[in-house]
Amino acid sequence: MGKVVWLLLSAILLATDAIGYSVQFGMMQSQAVPIYEMSYNISETFRTVEITQKDKLISNINLILVLDESQVERVVVATILTGGIGCNYTILQFTGIQPEESPAIVTVLIYGLPSRQASKIHLS
Structure with a gap:
């Protein structure tokens, strides 16, 4: 019985080393489409990322997901x-406390609505 508990505890502790976290700004709408996806290796304490749309299709951002794929600590x-x-733009700042030898891996996903559809949706 003791070995089984130890094995389960070891498996849980090992699994937590691979789990990051995510932050969600906004809500997903059914008409939303992905408009931006990029991964960043962050080794500085502060990093600012400016995100603007490069194409002529103007979309309003309705969801920003930030996924930290680094270790929990x-x-x-x-x-x-x-x-x-x-x-239709955003400036994100990442603030982190990282060991110098191992940068954080952060993925940013942004979903948006074309301007015509964005004006029809009202959040209460």
Whole structure:
């Protein structure tokens, strides 16, 4: 019995080393489409990322997902400095405490609605 408990505890502790976290800004709408996806290796304490749309299709952002794919003991905080939900641009700042030899891996996913559809949806 003791070996089974030890094996289960070991498996749980090993599994937690691979789990990161995610932060969600906004809500997913059924008409939303992915408009941005990028992964960043963050080794600095502060990093600012400016995201604007490059194409002529203007979409309003309705969901920003920030996925920290690093180890649990690392801390990365995502902050929207300007723009964001309801806008067609955003500036995100990542603040992190990282060991110098091992950068954080952060993936940003942004979903948006074309402007015509965005004006028809009202959140209460």
